[in-house]
Amino acid sequence: MRSLFVSALLVGLVGCTPGRSGGEVGAEAQALEGARSSGRRLVKAEQVWAPPPGGDGAPLHALAWEHGDGTRTPVELPPVVDAVAFGDAIAWVDGERVLRLDEVVLARGVFAAPRRSPDGARAAWVVAREEGPRLEAELWVAELDGLAAVAGALAAGEAPRGGEIARFPTGLQSLGALRWAPDGRSVLGVGAQPSGVAGLWRIDAEGGEARCLSNCDLRVGEDWGDRYVRPPGSASALRFEGDEVVWDGADARPVRRRWRGAP
Secondary structure, rough: OOOOOEEEEEEEEOOOOOOHHHHHHHHHHHHHHHHHHEEEEEEEEEEOOOOOOOOOOEEEEEEEEEEOOOOEEEOOOOOOOOOEEEOOOEEEEEOOOOOEEEEOOOOOOOOOOOOOOOOOEEEEEEEEEEOOOOOEEEEEEEEOOOOOHHHHHHOOOOOOOOOOOEEEEEEOOOEEEEEOOOOOOEEEEEEOOOOEEOEEEEEEOOOOOEEOOOOOOEEEEOOOOOOOOOOOOHHHHHHEEOEEEEEHHHHHOOEEEEOOOOO
């Protein structure tokens, strides 16, 4: 496994939690900055498919500290609500403050937050595993206790606050831009089968069954003609209207697909 070496780990807090003084925030920043102590290196703990805003499908990695004796400790961060990758940095946003890590080599898109279900009780994210010469995307679903999902627990493959993680193979090579359906029973995302073309997929969050909603029969290298439908560029581009999911395709023309019930 290729390692990510840290030349420097600079932790800064932009903004602060209401009611906390600047001194308290500064002290916390100093404590976090002390995590770069000698004798450790930052390594990739797991490859994650959950693209940053824009839905570019870039591979992401969760992080862990690797100690001299070979043991690993997950990187511990504040409760995760959302994460944004920009340049060579990563920021975790919890709604009240922003925690930013800089100067981590190859850190662009290091980690993306799981998507919380509409009722806030569960989170879903995607892990890509090597299956022979290709990657296979799995949908992971975990029960949450409020905002207890932390990057450290996810990096170690552990369920936040002792809950169970359900892992569902999807048969897809890639999957990202996740969005929970309004009923909380399925997750939609942009994915592709091996040699297939990216399209919108619906994955059962309780059984893991994946169903294609667009570009289902298209293959790389073939003439698609007018059959190609541009997938949504991000999770926020999807909107739900009853049993249909809608997004803007080419020329801003709305694309409609039935996500609930029979296709």
